[in-house]
Amino acid sequence: MSVKSVQFAVATHLMAALGIYPGGEVGSATLAESVKANRTFVRKxxxxxxxxxxxxTTRGKSGASVLARPPKRITLLDIYRASGAPPAFAIHSYPVEKRCPVSCNLKECMSAVLSQAQKSFEKSLANITLADFIRQIRAKGH
Amino acid sequence: MSVKSVQFAVATHLMAALGIYPGGEVGSATLAESVKANRTFVRKxxxxxxxxxxxxTTRGKSGASVLARPPKRITLLDIYRASGAPPAFAIHSYPVEKRCPVSCNLKECMSAVLSQAQKSFEKSLANITLADFIRQIRAKGH
DNA sequence: ACCAAATGTGACTCTTAACATCACATATTG
DNA sequence: CAATATGTGATGTTAAGAGTCACATTTGGT
Known part of the structure; x- marks a missing residue:
């Protein structure tokens, strides 16, 4: 029903790191060390x-990245959408058995249900700002 | 972040079919025809x-399945949980970079976020009963 | 102008997990 | 006890995410 994807978690990691790093300008190599993931993957x-x-992002020698807005004005939903994570919920793609009313209408009804579920999921992400998230990380100490 | 799984959709399909079928006793072979999925998969x-x-479920010759309760008293959340669909949201499993406070605390903070998201997703499923769902299917006609 | 060092991206491979399928155990009716 | 259901472990197949490589592109410094 969904796709195991790390995109959202990695994207959030990157954003939090950018928000926490003093000065705010960080190169992708440093970020990759923090995430301990593949450099190319992080760049993507x-x-x-x-x-x-x-x-x-600035390119060329001494290229680096900075948050475009203050963390207060970035929600986790923004990050989720930007991360390109596939929709969390999916339906099967079996053929339809035309003689069966359930089979005929299931996909339509099911996608209504799932898109509602997706909305409520996104709503909960919209309520958390990057600033909130960073605060939580700081609260845990080092 | 999630796992593409058809379990929930198939389980809902089965439950709806059992709820709609006159008499309510249906064998797995018939159900498999409606879903147009593998018989073994449907049995599982x-x-x-x-x-x-x-x-x-009754086994042996003339074995079949019936809803255990009236559709009004079954929610889509019940079905979701029963379907054994993997948690919709997951985190990566990269190692931790100990010198980085973000890396150290990300997983914990992230799973708090995701479990909250999961809850709000489940809440929206809990608000829909199988009876509601069947009504929607019927409303679309055949 | 050129080199060094960074990001951007397309192409390919590797890995994993869901789904498909098979084989057979188990249960029940007539 | 034979016929016909469901239950389930084992194994094969496949699609999609992640890892990796190669190289283009950009830009600062000498």
């Missing part, structure tokens, strides 16, 4: 955040 | 629903 994630307008 | 799904107490 950063690129998405950049395209979504959450991060400003 | 039914088995889970049975173990969860949503369905009563």
């Amino acid at each position: 994630s950063l690129s998405k955040l950049s395209k979504a307008g959450l991060v400003l | 799904s039914l088995s889970k629903l049975s173990k969860a107490g949503l369905v009563l």
Whole structure:
């Protein structure tokens, strides 16, 4: 029903790191060390955040990334959407048995249910700002 | 972040079919025709629903399944849980970079966020009964 | 102008987990 | 006890995410 994807968690990690790092300018190599993930993978994630307008990236020598807005004005929903994570809920793609009314209508009814579920999921993400999230990380100490 | 799984959709399909079928006793072969999925797969799904107490199954010759309770008293959350669908949201499993406070605390903070999201997702499923769902299917006609 | 060092991206491989399928155990009716 | 259900472990298949490589592109410094 869903796709195991790390995109959202990694994107959030990157955003939190950018928000916490003093000065705020961080290169992708440093970020990759923090996430301990593949550099190319991190660059790709950063690129998405950049395209979504959450991060400003400079290229060339001494290139780096900065948050495009203060953390208060970025929600986890923004990050989720930017991360390109696939929709959390999916339906099967079996053929339809035309003689069966359940089979005929299930997909339509099911996708109504799932899109409602997706909305309530997104709503809960919209209620958390990056600033909140960073505060929680700081609260746990080091 | 999630796992593409068809379990929930199939389980809902089965429950709706059992609820709609006149008399209510249906064999797994008939159900498999409606879903147009593999018979073994359907039996396994039914088995889970049975173990969860949503369905009563009789074995042996003339074996079949019936809803254990009236559709009004079954929610889609019951079905979701019974379906054994993996948690909709997951975190990566990269190692922790101990020098980085973000890396150290991310998993914990992230799983708090995700479990909250999961809860709000489940809440929206809890608000829909199987009877509601069947009504929606019927409303679409055949 | 050129080199060094960074990001951006397309292409390919590797890995994993869900689904499909098979084989057979188990249960029940007539 | 034979016929016909369901239950389930084992194994094969496959699709999608993640890892990796190669190289283009951008930009600052000498």
